[in-house]
Amino acid sequence: MLYGPDEGDPRLRKNVAAWLTSFYQPETEISDARIAITGGASQNLACLLQVFTDPVYTRNVWIVSPSYMLAFRIFDDSGFHKKQRAVPEDDEGIDIEFLRREIRKSEEKAVNEGNDAPHIKPPRPWGKAYRHIIYAVPTFSNPSFKTMSLRRREELVRVAREYDALIITDDVYDFLQWPSNPKATNLSSDKAILPRVVDVDRFLDGGAEREGADGFGNAVSNGSFSKICGPGLRTGWAEGTEKLAYGVSQTGSSRSGGAPSQLTATFVAETLETGELQxxxxxxxxxxxxxxxxxxxxxxxxxxxxxxxxxxxxxxxxxxxxxxxxxxxxxxxxxxxxxxxxxxxxxxxxxxxxxxxxxxxxxxxxxxxxxxxxxxxxxxxxxxxxxxxxxxxxxxxxxxxxxxxxxxxxxxxxxxxxxx
Ligand SMILES: Cc1ncc(COP(=O)(O)O)c(C=O)c1O
CATH class of the missing domain: 3.90.1150.10 (Aspartate Aminotransferase, domain 1)
Structure with a gap:
């Protein structure tokens, strides 16, 4: 019942890292240091915006649309009311050409306005202000039901790197999957169908921590126990580079109070350790x-x-x-x-x-x-x-x-x- 560490309950971080490694099967295992425990995907979206944006310098929030509608107010609260932009989908998911074209225009506007440095947020070693935020639900999306193809995930990471964008994905439905074939009798599967955008960023073209990059990466995965255990737990996790995971744990409210969901995080850690949740x-x-x-x-x-x-x-x-x-x-x-x-x-x-x-x-x-x-x-x-x-x-x-x-x-x- 004491304050917990800013990054969250160590046992839950370890158990989440092991479970994600076995579910997504990345080339190398996911370390505990890539995980920060959160108060769920919604709460953590707000924390990410606090640490990684500046409401003036950050040009736009690009939202794959139709979109999870309760995210809009979270963007509003961080000062992006007039900077939210919709990015349409086609049958493969996000329309990358549309996004690229519109980001380019937004960059031209920023250059004309001399918007070339963070205005509101002070520089802090654990954070940075990205020039753009991209928000998506790439797998079994709420609401569009679509899954973004691997090709689009890769293109998206490349665009994000080119324009200094942070892609925030709510990967909250990934575990809830089954064959589409109505005759299928085995509806259970313990391996993900596709790498998350954060996995793509981790390994593509030298990876998120390649030489010359700042080490924060261009993607973060918002995971949640809401859909697989219970939304009242208010517990989730964020995965990104170690630098990014540490950065989000340094949000002012976590620095003061310790990671949100400290108590319930210990319950969830137990269910993962016994294998009950899986x-x-x-x-x-x-x-x-x-x-x-x-x-x-x-x-x-x-x-x-x-x-x-x-x-x-x-x-x-x-x-x-x-x-x-x-x-x-x-x-x-x-x-x-x-x-x-x-x-x-x-x-x-x-x-x-x-x-x-x-x-x-x-x-x-x-x-x-x-x-x-x-x-x-x-x-x-x-x-x-x-x-x-x-x-x-x-x-x-x-x-x-x-x-x-x-x-x-x-x-x-x-x-x-x-x-x-
Ligand atoms: C895409 C998406 N993100 C976030 C949430 C909320 O997640 P949490 O309960 O972890 O805040 C939902 C719940 O409906 C959702 O569909």
Missing amino acids: HFVFNTLQPTYGRRYQKIMTAINKELVPLGVVLPQTDRDVVGGYFIWLTLPEPLRGAVVAQRAKESENLIVAHGEIFEVPGDTEFAHFERGLRICFAWEDEKILAEGIERLASVVRSFQNGEGGAGSGEMKPGEQEAVKDFW
């Missing part, structure tokens, strides 16, 4: 969520696809996470469908516009998007949920939706943004 993930969560996924996908293919609903990345062998992203056929609008689903079918789905980056929707707008969650409800009622959603879609298509089938009525526009 057993739970591979033998309970993966098969349970895998079955729910297969039930809901069977229903989607039967009920929604014939109505013109489209899914992303349908050719993957391995899928996972909590969510599936649907694109409705024209002219249906997600917000209107979600509202009617709630009112007439007592069915909750999240509509695409809540995942748009505030103030930057020109190239990434999702008015036909819907995010559905298969992780929460019992597998027995998932098919019925999809049947109810299909009946809502059909009601619009049959002209029962009032003017324009899915057009917004006056007053509904405001409701859209308040939905969540």
Whole structure:
């Protein structure tokens, strides 16, 4: 019950490092020093911004979009309200050419404005101000359900190195994976399908700590026990270069209070040491969520696809996470469908516009998007949920939706943004 070390409970750091090494199988093992224990991915995103950005010098936060909407306020809180930029995805994940082009423009603007040194934050040996932040959920993304290809991960690291960007990835769904094939009987697998962006940065072209580089690297992985153990634990970890992991542990609030989640970190350390947590993930969560996924996908293919609903990345062998992203056929609008689903079918789905980056929707707008969650409800009622959603879609298509089938009525526009 005392204050703990800034970097977090040593036993949890050691056990996390060993588990990540066995799951991601990097070329060389992950050292404890690459791990800092956090208060979860959200809390640590705030800490990373505190130590590694300057609200003036850091030009932009580039957010792969549609995006995890609760991250927006974390960027706002660090002074990036007007600097959030959306980066669209294609079928392979992030649109790298778009990102490169827009970063270049942002750099030209900074040069014209003479923005060439950190303005607000003092220099500190454990931190630095990156010129850009890139935020992504590369594997089984919330909300887009997509997985970024290895090729894109490599390109992303190269762009980040070229423009002094820190890529922050929420790798919170990676462990929740299973085969997409509905006939697959073994839904359990204890090896990751792809290296994380932080793994790519660690080894690509001489690695993050190559000669001439400053040693902080260009990627950090935000891990969390929220989805694999329990969100109330408020415990997670960050992995990056040893210099970066130490740097984030030096956030003022950790320096004063010790690592957040000190008490619960010791509980989690125990479950990893006994193997109980790994057993739970591979033998309970993966098969349970895998079955729910297969039930809901069977229903989607039967009920929604014939109505013109489209899914992303349908050719993957391995899928996972909590969510599936649907694109409705024209002219249906997600917000209107979600509202009617709630009112007439007592069915909750999240509509695409809540995942748009505030103030930057020109190239990434999702008015036909819907995010559905298969992780929460019992597998027995998932098919019925999809049947109810299909009946809502059909009601619009049959002209029962009032003017324009899915057009917004006056007053509904405001409701859209308040939905969540
Ligand atoms: C992409 C993403 N990041 C972060 C979180 C929150 O993680 P934590 O509970 O570790 O703060 C979630 C939870 O929904 C999420 O989907």
